[in-house]
Amino acid sequence: xxxxxxxxxxxxxxxxxxxxxxxxxxxxxxxxxxxxxxxxxxxxxxxxxxxxxxxxxxxxxxxxxxxxxxxxxxxxxxxxxxxxxxxxxxxxxxxxxxxxxxxxxxxxxxxxxxxxxxxxxxxxxxxxxxxxxxxxxxxxx
Ligand code: FES
Numbered sequence: 001x002x003x004x005x006x007x008x009x010x011x012x013x014x015x016x017x018x019x020x021x022x023x024x025x026x027x028x029x030x031x032x033x034x035x036x037x038x039x040x041x042x043x044x045x046x047x048x049x050x051x052x053x054x055x056x057x058x059x060x061x062x063x064x065x066x067x068x069x070x071x072x073x074x075x076x077x078x079x080x081x082x083x084x085x086x087x088x089x090x091x092x093x094x095x096x097x098x099x100x101x102x103x104x105x106x107x108x109x110x111x112x113x114x115x116x117x118x119x120x121x122x123x124x125x126x127x128x129x130x131x132x133x134x135x136x137x138x139x140x141x
Contacts, residue, residue, distance in 0.1 A: 002059070003093035009063035014070050015052045022052075023120060026112030032101045035061050039109040041072070041080075043117055048072045048080050053109070060095055060102035064088050068106035081114055081129065083107060 002010070022040035029036050035057030042050040051069035055062050068088045072080040085103035089095050095103060115125035 005092045006063045009066040010059040013066040019052045024113040024117035028108045030105045037105045037109045039113040041113045060099040064103045064106035
């Protein structure tokens with residue numbers, strides 16, 4: 001049912017924990033299942049230099065958190081904002097259709113952390129972060 005990459009990131013997740021010096025913290029809940037994810041980013045000169053996560057959720061949520069934090073490291077904030085749940089899922093060689101909603105959490109977790117980063121800088125995050133508009137799960141619709 002799960003790809004080898006999903007199993008690898010589930011059994012050996014990368015970047016688990018908190019970042020004490022994070023300057024961007026996101027917390028999102030999945031309305032489909034109630035699972036929760038926290039994302040910690042350290043951003044320097046507009047580049048994500050470190051990322052960690054804590055996810056209270058299913059195996060697919062843990063695997064997608066692990067992959068998402070790997071994917072945003074070294075990216076600019078603008079690039080990290082463009083990370084889609086589809087890209088995270090593809091990097092894991094796919095997820096079963098019933099678990100696709102779990103990957104939305106990873107995308108929204110990163111976006112929520114970046115919104116926090118903008119807020120801390122006194123920038124209104126709404127026009128920048130906006131709605132991803134391609135899922136049925138979030139509360140923006
Ligand atoms: Fe909740 Fe996967 S079942 S995130």
